[in-house]
Amino acid sequence: MxxxxxxxxxxxxxxxxxxxxxxxxxxxxxxxxxxxxxxxxxxxxxxxxxxxxxxxxxxxxxxxxxxxxxxxxxxxxxxxxxxxxxxxxxxxxxxxxxxxxxxxxxxxxxxxxxxxxxTGAAAPTAAEARIVTVFSAKGGCGKSTLATNLAVCLADGGRHRVCLVDLDLAFGDVGIMLQLAPDRGIADLVASRDRIDAGLVRALLTPYAPGVDVLLAPVGPTEAERIDRDLVVAVLAAVRTMADYVVIDTPAHFSEAVLAALDVTDVHVLVATPDVPALKNLRIAMDMLDLLGLGKDNRLVVLNRSDAKVGLSGADIERVLQSRTTGHIPSSRDVPISINRGTPIVVDKPSHPVSKAIRDLASGAIAQQATARGGRWQRARSGGGR
Ligand SMILES: Nc1ncnc2c1ncn2[C@@H]1O[C@H](COP(=O)(O)OP(=O)(O)OP(=O)(O)O)[C@@H](O)[C@H]1O
Ligand SMILES: [Mg+2]
CATH class of the missing domain: 3.40.50.2300 (Response regulator)
Structure with missing residues (x-):
């Protein structure tokens, strides 16, 4: 702080x-x-x-x-x-x-x-950043809202370095949600795709708040098409070496970029809203992730707008999902108001119930999962297997 x-x-x-x-x-x-x-x-x-x-x-x-x-x-x-x-x-x-x-x-x-x-808090060494990917199988569930707010919470006022990567390549909203000028971003790496390294990527980050830097999505879908899986893999390998956390926002489908991200993700944050189509789609997405062998033991299901009175109980929701839910973020018109102001609600209204829910998620379940993955990383690096 x-x-x-x-x-x-x-x-x-x-x-x-x-x-x-x-x-x-x-x-x-x-x-x-x-x-x-x-x-x-x-x-x-x-x-x-x-x-x-x-x-x-x-x-x-x-x-x-x-x-x-x-x-x-x-x-x-x-x-x-x-x-x-x-x-x-x-x-x-x-x-x-x-x-x-x-x-x-x-x-x-x-x-x-x-x-x-x-103070001796050593800079992270290569491959130390934890990657937190926010994904949902249906559009409009609140991925970008959650990713931007989580990035700010995880940075903890500058105590940690967080790189927020917008992998919703065709329609990325992170720049708009944080009111950042789209001068530079991931699209600038297309021309240098064979020599992507931390220095090159760092030059394309846009600072947002202490500890938070953003790698913006392209300004339009045409540029997005030129960004393939290999490029995303190289970018994530580079950002991983220069942050404590990498938070990734995604589109609502399994694009090449999303698959590349999920592959290296330490904490999968799956977002759903309490309506049957969103829940059903998330269940299908979880089956797909299971098939791909991704994230079974490091998956957090977050229910956004969880207090919406829509006739589904918590038990109904967990039954449809066949999974426990971890985070519950209430619904509030202050969320779109903060988005329209270009300031994440955790900054705009720190004591708001939505801010509190997101902060608790960041400092609780996400930090715990990240630390647990940290243990695995350490063991893998010292030869114990991942
Ligand atoms: N907890 C909430 N309470 C009220 N409104 C919310 C909440 N979370 C998100 N919203 C609103 O829902 C809309 C969609 O949110 P957001 O853009 O974050 O979703 P998304 O999953 O990123 O969508 P897309 O799939 O289109 O990228 C926004 O208008 C946002 O203001
Ligand atoms: Mg979005």
Whole structure:
């Protein structure tokens, strides 16, 4: 999590969603001091544009020796050379133009990365990222909603690195849901398909929030056709080396890209809504996954809009699915409202029941499955078999 020091409400409301989930916003120096004492492991203070620069300089200078892992990022409405030089001399990690949202997010991500290195949370080595694929067998069940919100939750305000990959290649919605400019993405790899590596893929990621980077889908179906299974395999192998989690959003059918993703997935998150066609299709999809030998022991069935009054009880649902359900996400009109605003609901309304359900899913069942897979990975790498 991050502490934002910004007394101006409008600026605070603008900046908070940019900084990821669970930001503590304070408006007074004494509150900042108290929070820093209460939260000794907090890695980042962002000093907002209407706070006097001296506050940032003081915090940075004071904490520099006491708490070197704490990063201070200074935002200014206008950056001049003198403030910049003074800030950097006092130990402020970055001074950034507050209007430049991409620069603000990149500066925060870089600072969190430095903090991570300083606290000894080692960067993941190759093949360590856990891959979480969100899939459903019927369109409109809430895959993209869940994938975007899960990515933010798993990043935990920048404590983990998450790469969100939009594999709904023809109609990807992740860019729109997060209001990201479609300047670059997976389609740019087509020309370099034989030499895809982490460096190349990293250059095509779009930063969203601290800890969250996104590999966007192509802007249209024509480009999507040029992305085949081999390319997806290479991309996933590359992103896996540079994140703690890779979260994959998918279309509602077994495309080549989806099969490639499911093949390397550690946690299969299967989404259904409580209506008979969605449940029946998910059951068929699970049979297909069983046939392919995929995900039987690392599958989570999540029921979205689970409280919709549609005449099916929990027992009916589990009977149709022949499977237990793990996550239950309530239905709320605040979900489409947050999507229309371009901000995941876990950021927009952190205490909303939908946000709580998704956060619980991320920190509970998904983290547990991922850790269990981690054990298997470790054993496989030390020769114990996967
Ligand atoms: N829990 C919820 N409560 C209310 N509305 C929801 C909920 N989850 C998703 N929705 C709405 O359902 C619609 C479909 O969601 P979303 O785009 O995430 O589904 P999808 O499975 O990715 O669809 P597609 O298969 O078309 O990619 C959106 O308008 C979203 O706002
Ligand atoms: Mg979608």
């Amino acid at each position: 991050t502490i934002l020091f910004e007394p101006n409400r409008q600026w605070a409301a603008h900046l908070t969603p940019l900084l990821g989930a669970g930001v503590h916003t304070v408006a007074r120096s004494e509150d900042l001091r108290r929070l820093l004492t209460d939260l000794p492991a907090e890695p980042l203070v962002v000093v907002g544009p209407t706070t006097p620069a001296t506050v940032a300089l003081e915090v940075a200078a004071l904490q520099r020796l006491r708490r070197p892992a704490l990063g201070v990022v200074l935002l200014r409405e206008r950056l001049d050379m003198e403030t910049m030089a003074q800030a950097l001399r006092s130990g402020v990690r970055e001074a950034v133009d507050a209007h430049d949202t991409a620069a603000v997010q990149s500066a925060c991500s870089r600072s969190l990365e430095v903090s991570r290195q300083l």
